[in-house]
Amino acid sequence: MNTLRTTWLTLLLWSLITPLTHAGESDEPLRICSAAWPGFIEVEDGRVVGGITHDVIHEAFRRLNRSVEMRELPWSRCLKNVEDGSYSAATDEFFPNRNPAFSQSQVHFNSAIFGICVRQDAPQQSLSLDLLQGQRVGTVRGYIYTPNLLAKANWTAVQTKDEDQLYTLLEHGRVNFIVCDYWSALQRAQVRILQPFLDTTELGVVFNKAHGESLRRAFDQTIGEMLADGTIDRLYKQHTGASDPATESPSLLESQ
Template sequence: MKRWIAAGAALLAAGCLLLTGCGKEEPKAASLADGHIHVVTHANWNPFEYLKDGQITGFDIDLIQEASKRAGLTPDISDAGWEAIFEQIRTGQADAAISGVTITDDRKATYLFSKPYFVSRQAILIREDETISSARDLMDGKTIAVQNGSTGQEALEKLMGKNNPAIRKTPMSVQMLIGGQVDALVGDETSVKAIQAQYPDQHLKIVYDDTAFTPEYFGILYPKDRGEELQKKLDKALSSMISDGTYAKLYQKWFHTEVDKTMLESLGK
């Protein structure tokens, strides 16, 4: 996720942290024995993690704070650039990172991941009178709006081709769907659900196709060589949060909709 982040800004942040700290000394990774852990994030993705009144907040932040509390730990959370969170974990400057990080085989070769705590799915949003029932139907003369630079754009271009004229890349994707200028909108499930809830009078319907749009699983990132103890503690806490309903409450708080039961079941395994 977050591949739309401007490369220049990310590299500047990474360089700042890796070289001199730009005048600010970052917290170092701590031993679990003292009860504190240093957690890094990239606070620029509302509602997962973002800055509000100078404080880092969001779904991921509530999640890591509650999981840490259940594990008997106190998280010291700091904001970092996207590339910098990986470097700080790799070099042992931080104990954990949470920032909508997708679990991939390539990353697992270098880092240790928690159990999945979130499933990110691409979804198709249509008007109720539209006959689209799968991603394949989008290729039958349909026009589709995507938020420019989003993961929805990436998923759709992978399916239909990067320069396909049927894909309308625009910041006005919602307005184009409501106005009938396009037949469908493709975006992240949480965003699509928020749009549907925001415009109840438009009678919008969500269509899923997990075969065409492979789900992504988010995980907490740890150092490969020394993160196993913390991983086990927080995995146990995450499992308890899912089973006792705390996770569902956090999901409702930040995404203003109920968590999908299928998603919840997959996280509870």
């Protein structure tokens, strides 16, 4: 009887730890999709080939003994493909995503940081909603802005087709303000970002819940280890020369 009880307990413990320790073991590459995001998701011919998110994802799944294939897709299609199971996961999605078809990572390694950019010679030094009231503000058509930002916008949006056109609009004085991505703005010497940031939100990876729950738990554990051992901070500094500043102070919209 003791032998049977010991065997049963051993099998039970093995069934509990196997999803975490072997979640990544498979000959099939894990298919992950995302939308292009300069500095985070760099794309060539539809393949994600570089950027902070790319490097973090590949390192995390390398530690889980799992190969990864990352593709760029329109964001709505990317999420739909994860929902129907043709892709295993999508990154980077605003947190939280309450779609019951998804299991979203609970340990986060990056943030979306939106600011208001002005020209270097502009007189404005700090940001308030009163400053933007009724102003013409440049945005990029099709960009994914936070729900909070869209709900509280008190300006008239002047849409451009891409980021280059957005910054040209500002540089030529056709608008005095643009909604800018923090990381992209760092690469533009002719602009500066007013403080505080306009809005920030944590981003996460969403997995197909039917097939990826154990994988999500293993991924969260690995990202936690990478945060603790400094890997993610090193990757940020490698790409940008700086750490993620999103947690340093609340954004303007967070404080409203």
